[in-house]
Amino acid sequence: MSPDLEAVINMPMSDLSAKSGDELLKLVDEAEALLEQATILREWLESAIACKYVYKATNLRAELQQEFGFVQFEDGQVKVTSEVPKASTWDQKKLSAIARMLREQGEDPESLMDVQYTIPDTRFDEWPEVIQNSFRPALSIRHGRPCYQLSANHKGGK
Template sequence: MSIELNDIQTMKVEELASCSGKELALLLNDVEKAMSQLETQKLWLESVVAYKYVYRASQLRSQLQQDFGTVSFDDEGTRVLVDQPREVSWDQQKLKAIAQRIQEQGEDPSEFLDVEYSVSQEKFDQWPQQLRRSFEPALKIKPGHCTYRLVGGDV
């Protein structure tokens, strides 16, 4: 049975499930190729749009004295929205030092800082059993997204 990629949406699940593993693998391979091509085309068009409007948006930002957020303008009846998000990051070592100073002054650092603890799974797996046991009550494991791959044949 030779199935075209465009036909699969009109087929019943039972029909598709009756295909051989090789046929399903070939279809999945075709989908992956098509998605890759579409993603490349999307990225290309997004870069063209950025190229077309970057100068105009930067001029508008300069006029408005607005480095971040959304600015908008019209281009022959099309509204162009240009969002420049602000990405904030904090130097973890400096924050740790600040937290220590706050604690030394008798204050609670958690009133000023959000602290998230984590353990590297790779390191945890290498620890001695006794150390691992002390951390295990804090360990939560949940299933991730299950994936299926079809390998072999002429795919």
């Protein structure tokens, strides 16, 4: 890490924002490179940890007859926690058909499942205005977080 990048942490925002675009771009590029290196290092270490403990965690899960969730065991002075999360996905078209069937049978599908309607912006933008207007009362638009990206300015097509 360059001394310039190390100094950024303790630098007042006014001083940092007074730097030239070139200086900020250089600092961002260096920070991105460090982040990429740290990510690769972290993934490598996590792979080694998984390799070391996978059999012990798998055997403990089998003993406990526990397919998902947390198991814990010790390795010397270290407590090892292994998690296998449960990731459920639902086929939206099939759920929609089930909800329709429940409605036809006089049931309230919303008492059994969470129903969320969404409309992609691109689809909404393609609709005729008369249809858009009927949906507008249900539409709220708020600002997302502004983002800025710096890149080298290559003048003259370089």
